[in-house]
Amino acid sequence: MRKISVRSIxxxxxxxxxQSSFDLGPRELDALRRARDSETSDTGKNILDQLLRNxxxxxxxxxxxxxxxxxxxxxxxxGQEVALVDGDLTAAVNSAVARAYTELxxxxxxxxxxLDRRNTGDNTPAILHVRIxxxxxxxxxxxxxxxxxxxxxxxxxxxxxxxxAGVVDFVVRTVRESLANPCPPLxxxxxxxxxxxxxALAAKEALLRPLGEPALDERDAALERELLAALNSTxxxxxxxxxxxxxxxxxxxxxPCHIAALPxxxxxDCHSHRHGEVLI
Amino acid sequence: xxxxxxxxxxxxxxxxxxxxxTEVRITGVIYAARDAAHARMVKALEAGEALPFDLRGAIIYxxxxxxxxxxxxxxxxxxxxxxxxxxxxxxxxxxxxxxxxGKGDRDAAVVEAMKKYGAVYFAATGxxxxxxxxxxxxxxxxxxxDLGTEALRELTVEDFPAVVAIDAGGGSLYxx
Numbered sequence: 001m002r003k004i005s006v007r008s009i010x011x012x013x014x015x016x017x018x019q020s021s022f023d024l025g026p027r028e029l030d031a032l033r034r035a036r037d038s039e040t041s042d043t044g045k046n047i048l049d050q051l052l053r054n055x056x057x058x059x060x061x062x063x064x065x066x067x068x069x070x071x072x073x074x075x076x077x078x079g080q081e082v083a084l085v086d087g088d089l090t091a092a093v094n095s096a097v098a099r100a101y102t103e104l105x106x107x108x109x110x111x112x113x114x115l116d117r118r119n120t121g122d123n124t125p126a127i128l129h130v131r132i133x134x135x136x137x138x139x140x141x142x143x144x145x146x147x148x149x150x151x152x153x154x155x156x157x158x159x160x161x162x163x164x165a166g167v168v169d170f171v172v173r174t175v176r177e178s179l180a181n182p183c184p185p186l187x188x189x190x191x192x193x194x195x196x197x198x199x200a201l202a203a204k205e206a207l208l209r210p211l212g213e214p215a216l217d218e219r220d221a222a223l224e225r226e227l228l229a230a231l232n233s234t235x236x237x238x239x240x241x242x243x244x245x246x247x248x249x250x251x252x253x254x255x256p257c258h259i260a261a262l263p264x265x266x267x268x269d270c271h272s273h274r275h276g277e278v279l280i
Numbered sequence: 281x282x283x284x285x286x287x288x289x290x291x292x293x294x295x296x297x298x299x300x301x302t303e304v305r306i307t308g309v310i311y312a313a314r315d316a317a318h319a320r321m322v323k324a325l326e327a328g329e330a331l332p333f334d335l336r337g338a339i340i341y342x343x344x345x346x347x348x349x350x351x352x353x354x355x356x357x358x359x360x361x362x363x364x365x366x367x368x369x370x371x372x373x374x375x376x377x378x379x380x381x382g383k384g385d386r387d388a389a390v391v392e393a394m395k396k397y398g399a400v401y402f403a404a405t406g407x408x409x410x411x412x413x414x415x416x417x418x419x420x421x422x423x424x425x426d427l428g429t430e431a432l433r434e435l436t437v438e439d440f441p442a443v444v445a446i447d448a449g450g451g452s453l454y455x456x
Binding site for chain 1: 301303343344345346347348349352355356357358360361363383384385403405406407408409410411413414428429441443445453454
């Protein structure tokens with residue numbers, strides 16, 4: 001067994017939160033620049049210019065990219081030959097979130113109960129997904145999910161006769177009806193198949209792929225291309241004010257499913273697309 | 281179309297002259313309020329109480345900023361989704377609120393109130409938190425401090441960029 005301290009997971013997560021909150025990734029910057037060059041709407045161009053300047057100010061002045069610094073979502077793939085030492089894994093993850101959100105002056109956006117809505121005061125608890133995998137390493141992936149994009153995300157239990165057209169229609173409708181709320185241009189995670197709970201997880205996990213990297217399954221990659229073209233011809237545009245840049249990328253992740261079912265989940269992410277990955 | 285410079289409080293003729301699609305830069309005092317602060321303001325008005333600021337000609341910005349780092353007034357301060365304030369906005373517009381800044385479309389009742397009493401809705405760029413936060417040169421909490429990031433604040437802004445998304449005639453940049 002390889003021993004890994006939960007402290008090293010805590011430190012890696014802290015660094016992920018710091019980097020993703022202030023530094024827009026190179027792929028995201030590149031996608032925004034390309035979008036600005038191909039955008040035909042004046043308002044849209046102006047917004048894309050503001051987003052590029054925003055990334056510059058965030059990086060140089062250490063201001064968060066967005067005031068909604070999000071709910072911390074953590075995926076841990078834990079090698080089965082790893083023994084975690086030095087304490088409680090969940091506590092270490094929450095400690096990284098609490099330290100990062102308070103020390104880095106990020107916004108505390110978590111309430112303890114959905115109805116009485118008292119703020120927890122340190123942005124915990126994180127949403128933590130742990131999976132046991134072969135090997136002796138730990139793969140940590142992080143996403144900061146803002147409220148606007150998460151609120152407009154949708155799940156549908158379609159049936160097989162809906163087919164590919166039904167899937168495309170559901171994804172396009174979700175984006176078109178959400179207009180400005182999720183802060184387009186978007187990154188769109190699509191889960192396809194699995195069941196009620198795993199399709200949503202697949203959509204979220206799809207968002208964590210490097211921006212614009214196609215799915216390994218060619219059928220999923222073809223669907224990504226079709227969806228991206230369809231979304232960018234809706235006219236929603238940057239911030240829903242019209243234009244051709246509605247999505248920067250679509251990531252599809254498919255799973256086997258029941259003979260009676262065609263589950264689809266659409267998890268939207270804004271243009272800040274804050275995520276990180278570390279291998280320990 | 282040239283960029284129009286605005287200084288609140290906004291006069292009625294200025295509000296009526298702004299057409300959807302006009303880019304603006306706002307300099308002066310505006311007020312920050314989100315869901316919880318709106319709920320309290322409207323409750324106060326219904327109880328016949330005065331608000332902590334003069335609504336006449338005022339602009340409310342739908343924002344919950346991050347705290348500022350060392351040497352910063354606030355950190356990031358981009359707009360939140362305006363639709364969540366639709367239930368409260370008509371009561372404020374009726375009493376003189378002249379401008380709102382946020383992101384996303386408004387409902388029919390808000391647009392009707394804007395037309396009837398003369399108010400304008402500006403869209404700021406969602407997610408441009410650092411850029412917009414930098415335009416805030418001072419801030420103080422006016423009321424509801426217990427709400428934390430949702431407290432009612434007075435902000436002084438300089439050259440704050442926005443676009444007229446819905447004008448006082450009901451003209452709109454949003455496709456419905």
